[in-house]
């Protein structure tokens with residue numbers, strides 16, 4: 635995630651303004667409050683063709699509630715800042731077009747519910763950054779060639795490429811029931827960081843071993859493959875099939891298959 639510089643700044647004009655007579659009025663129910671509690675407040679917004687939910691929030695901020703707190707940065711689906719729950723679904727506000735929402739019904743916007751509230755639509759996601767710091771970093775093997783370069787198979791490089799698309803929006807963390815409903819933040823790192831660990835573990839140059847951490851510290855056993863995380867990922871990363879399941883298989887191989895364990899003892903990684 636990039637820096638969240640626009641938490642309460644005044645908005646720019648909506649990206650695709652059209653004349654007032656081409657607009658429709660939509661009621662927005664926006665959660666207002668902080669860690670001590672809050673309530674929904676309703677705002678009518680003139681919505682024109684091409685507007686996204688973030689445009690509407692900016693219009694509300696500009697015209698009706700200057701103190702409405704909302705976090706955003708790129709308005710292009712790349713910084714991961716504008717995550718919220720729109721009609722109960724974790725989404726990026728800047729990538730949710732108004733025409734994709736049910737016509738004639740109010741639009742409800744709430745902050746991410748798996749993290750503590752700061753104010754209005756802004757949550758404290760710093761837990762994620764603390765989790766990331768605890769994961770063992772990339773540890774490359776010595777160069778393969780005299781000129782200091784490495785030789786890798788293209789298919790090994792391609793396999794982790796998908797994982798690098800993550801924008802750290804934390805929508806997957808928000809939707810995961812282990813965090814959202816069971817509050818296992820002390821025992822489970824969540825899908826984003828299972829993915830991050832998989833990216834390191836599958837990196838063709840990496841020599842570190844994080845498999846014991848996945849089992850003992852990161853709570854991979856809590857994941858029961860519901861795939862809710864995969865469904866909400868705006869980058870369409872195969873979080874469950876391509877990252878979490880292979881990591882679960884490595885944990886099983888390492889700790890529950892004596893032959894594989896013996897083999898790995900004599901064939902160190904990398």
Ligand code: SF4
Pocket residue numbers: 809810811812824825856857858859860861862863864874878
């Ligand atoms: S597949 Fe696992 S990590 Fe993803 S939402 Fe379900 S329980 Fe959470």
Ligand code: SF4
Pocket residue numbers: 799800801802803804805806807825826829863866867868869870871873
């Ligand atoms: S894996 Fe997808 S949903 Fe999860 S933080 Fe990265 S981009 Fe967001």
Ligand code: FES
Pocket residue numbers: 706707708709710711712713714715716717726727728729
């Ligand atoms: S503002 Fe950057 S992802 Fe929405």
